[in-house]
Amino acid sequence: MTSAAGRGPQADARAARPGLPWLSWNSLTTRLGVLFAILSALLLAVVGVMLCHTLETELFTRDVAELHAKSAQLGDALRDFESVHALTSRQADFFGAVYDAQRQAIVVADRTGKPIVTSRALMVPESLLQRFAANPTRSAEVVEWNEHGDDWVAVLNWGTLGARTIAAMTTVPVVLVVALNRSSTNVMLDQFYRQLVVMLVLGGLITSAIGFGVAYRGLRPLRRIDATASAITADRLDERLDLSRAPDEVLRLGGSFNAMLARLADSFRRLSEFSSDLAHELRTPINNLLGATHVALAKARPPAEYQEVLESNAEELERLRRMTEDMLFLAKADDPRTRLDWQAFDARDEVDKVTEYFTIVADEKRVTFDVAGNAPLRADRRLLQRALNNVFANAVRHAPAGTPVRVRVAADDSGVAIAVANSGAGIATDHLPRVFDRFYRTDPSRPDSAESSGLGLAIVQSIMRMHGGVALAASEPGGWTTFTLRFPPLQPAPQAE
């Protein structure tokens, strides 16, 4: 009943999911894939930025080193010119040796920063020149500026005119500026950056795709679980997950899943057995009722015969009524919302009461009771009474005439135990685990239904479970058969109302 009710919402949730479940944000594959993509993009970006920075610095350092070298070379050349005039008149000689007109520019300025010769129409910003010239102790200063969209870098140095010629009487200090147009370098760098970005984006896309792929592949065991779970129906409860190749994480989940399936299969088996047993149990009295009534109605009869039929029917109906009452009780016991009326008392009190109740029947069979022990107990009195009643009825029914039924009440660390034992044939070992099953009878050929509904011991077990305890059966063939009601040591506190 529960499973049928639960199927509806589950199917709804499934239908609400998109066709490709791994494309929704709720999908682990999506999350892992996106996470992988973000991480790889971040990593590539960091690598790219560092790469650009290193390249840029390296290129700059090289350019500056080249400028320094050139500056030293030109500074040396300056010493060959004895005066400013000599320099201006023979500037082609000066520039000629070392001049790369495409990229380089050379300016020689006087000590006030005013240019004397320039290799091309390059204007080193005067402020820069003047600032350098203002301090004669400076040397090898690197400056950068932008002119008409071109990026320039220059090395400023003090040089001396005429230091090498004997003709020159005096030396003239001048400012030597060696400049380099870096625009082409920057264009190259820009190109590099663009390529890098394209590669990063491509790389990011490829790694995300790989990430998705890996996640999708890695989660395949989960989809297998899903497929298996969807395939499970009431008649295929023996289906199990194949965990032979499952990774550790999924192994545990799959293990729990398989264990759950095993439990469900067992419950389901019991339930369906119960239903068929129930139908069978109902069929006998209904058959009797129907048959007796039909036969009675087939012809006119004296009132005494009708009365006879009605009396017989009443007995059958009484059986049916008790069976439904017992089944309702079991259903109620299974309902976790059922509340117990917890009371504290001595277990012996209830045992004595039930013993007294059974003394009359026991006398008839010349069966005696041997009761001993005391134990403080917290339980639902009426339910305990009912459980004891069923266990006593069972013991008295199976005890041979002239033997005692031994009842022991005891409390120890493991809780309170009430044991009811009778001698006699006993219960075969293979029947023992199932004696508490509903409608279970050790001898199927002898339904014994006049006395027992077949639910008595099942009710005992239900009552013990409601108390957090358990009912146990033990039997030595030809010796004592003992039913023990075991209550847990810490009785649950009464529910606060």
Place this chain on the structure above:
Amino acid sequence: MRLLIVEDEPKTGDYLKKGLTEHGYAVDVARTGPDGLHLALESDYELILLDVMLPVMNGWEVLARLREKKETPVLFLTARDQVDDRVKGLELGADDYLVKPFAFSELLARVRALLKRGKHSVNETLRLSDLEIDPIRRRVTRAGQRMDLTAKEYALLLLFLRRQTEVLSRTFIAEQVWDMNFDSDTNVVDVAVRRLRAKVDDPFAQKLIHAVRGVGYVCEAR
């Protein structure tokens, strides 16, 4: 004694009416909640038997509306043996309840108990034919002859005399005499009654305790 049955299930209503009429009650039957409420408010009944599951207006509502105006005793009948149901019914002012399926003798016993409530004297001497019980001295005599009964036999006989002419079910007897509040898988009641009859009836020509096959036992002078 006028009774009202509010029950929508036709067969249940019919057999209740028949059974109660044969036991000397004047019985009206209403098939829906509003009809039942109308009848209950218009006329004076000694007792109302109210089914919980009713069309249009359920038993709870009928009971709540009735209690706004009248204090007629109500015995409610429910198919669901849930503690919540009982508590709800009793809170709403019902006087007793019975869970379906119930034995008719059980119903009759409860109806009588409700009708007699408060009118019964515990200590008066009970008599049936030449059998006499003096509850104060716990003395049982038949034809002037003192009877020696065990405590449970005495309790059983007392129950039979207090409820003479009523058919008592085994469950009811077990509940009243042994305080066993459920159906038991034993024939304890049968054995106990047999032993009581051996003392009270067997030596005498007139039998007072009779088995009603399929139902239980009745104590009456036939």
